[in-house]
Amino acid sequence: MIRFPDRAAFTSALNALPHPDALAIETAAARQAQLTKPPGSLGRLEDIALFMAGWQGTARPRLDRIRAAVFAGNHGVAAQGVSAFPPAVTAQMVANFQAGGAAINALARVCGADLHVVPLDLERPTGDISVEPAMSEAECFEALNAGATMVGGDIDLLFVGEMGIANTTPGSALCAQALGGDASLWVGRGTGVDDAGIGRKIRAVSRALALHGSACDTPFETLRRLGGREIAAMAGAILAARMEHVPVLLDGFICCAAIAPLAAAVPSFTDHCLAAHCSAEAGHALLLKRLGLKPLLHLDMRLGEGSGAAVATQVVRCALAAHREMATFAEAAVAGAL
Numbered sequence: 001m002i003r004f005p006d007r008a009a010f011t012s013a014l015n016a017l018p019h020p021d022a023l024a025i026e027t028a029a030a031r032q033a034q035l036t037k038p039p040g041s042l043g044r045l046e047d048i049a050l051f052m053a054g055w056q057g058t059a060r061p062r063l064d065r066i067r068a069a070v071f072a073g074n075h076g077v078a079a080q081g082v083s084a085f086p087p088a089v090t091a092q093m094v095a096n097f098q099a100g101g102a103a104i105n106a107l108a109r110v111c112g113a114d115l116h117v118v119p120l121d122l123e124r125p126t127g128d129i130s131v132e133p134a135m136s137e138a139e140c141f142e143a144l145n146a147g148a149t150m151v152g153g154d155i156d157l158l159f160v161g162e163m164g165i166a167n168t169t170p171g172s173a174l175c176a177q178a179l180g181g182d183a184s185l186w187v188g189r190g191t192g193v194d195d196a197g198i199g200r201k202i203r204a205v206s207r208a209l210a211l212h213g214s215a216c217d218t219p220f221e222t223l224r225r226l227g228g229r230e231i232a233a234m235a236g237a238i239l240a241a242r243m244e245h246v247p248v249l250l251d252g253f254i255c256c257a258a259i260a261p262l263a264a265a266v267p268s269f270t271d272h273c274l275a276a277h278c279s280a281e282a283g284h285a286l287l288l289k290r291l292g293l294k295p296l297l298h299l300d301m302r303l304g305e306g307s308g309a310a311v312a313t314q315v316v317r318c319a320l321a322a323h324r325e326m327a328t329f330a331e332a333a334v335a336g337a338l
């Protein structure tokens, strides 16, 4: 069980990231070369099979146990008028998740994921990042560990999602702080704010960067000051997954923003991650590019909840079905290339 009791544990995890199993990748690649298709003709499905082989440590990777963890949090910065919806919607949507009526419930059912919904202190919003740090040190560790708790070595694939009215604002702040560029580069419409709302978001993010920027000297401190509980929980889950060699499907803008500080510090951090999709949120395409990730899908989704990742599990399922089930040239008595 991976836990992050203090800053030293978090930093040492980040500085000792495990790598994929090179032998499993080599064996899987040798199998792919034998399968009844022209080499490379399954395109990125072949890369996905090798990625899964490397992280699962087997040449025949499987997708029987998908864990989905959706974290919810509320944000003090909502008071700056940065969302098209009121903060009460966060708890209302958690109730909807628990009743089985949200998009992620339907999508998790289709992909066979074991869905966990984790509300994080919803009645206690984080500090407004434009005037104070989002979380105390203790609150940030609690959130990171709420994420880590969702991970065990007994899962084939993890995806994380979030629900948090106003969380595209801390998401944008994390991107700007970790990857550079000013607020306007990273701010988008989120749930659908108008132009005046965009102006308020840019001002809130700019103030947050001016206030906290020089103090954000570690990934932990950046998450603590500019993030949020569900954001830190996603970062904790994705880091814990890496420690347990569990591959991860990333969801949308906020999910990717959560790991931007970690990836900025340790570029190989995203090696165990696939980007499920490119969200319609303005900054996501640039964020994925800066993280070195090529999304599997472009569906103009911008829901969050892990919804894009749930859809992309089907692509992974197809990749593994082909890899596991196809006959070799010898088995099928098909002639190889000239």
Ligand SMILES: O=C(O)c1ccc[n+]([C@@H]2O[C@H](COP(=O)([O-])O)[C@@H](O)[C@H]2O)c1
Pocket: 082, 083, 084, 085, 162, 163, 164, 165, 166, 167, 168, 169, 189, 190, 191, 192, 193, 251, 252, 253, 254, 255, 279, 280, 281, 284, 301, 302, 303, 304, 305
């Ligand atoms: O996943 C995305 O790319 C995404 C893009 C825009 C909005 N969202 C969702 O909408 C909420 C945040 O939007 P906002 O406008 O309240 O900052 C939050 O609950 C997210 O799950 C999610």
Ligand SMILES: Cc1cc2nc[nH]c2cc1C
Pocket: 085, 089, 093, 162, 163, 164, 191, 303, 304, 305
């Ligand atoms: C209704 C609603 C559902 C959501 N799911 C994720 N973010 C959301 C934001 C809103 C507003």
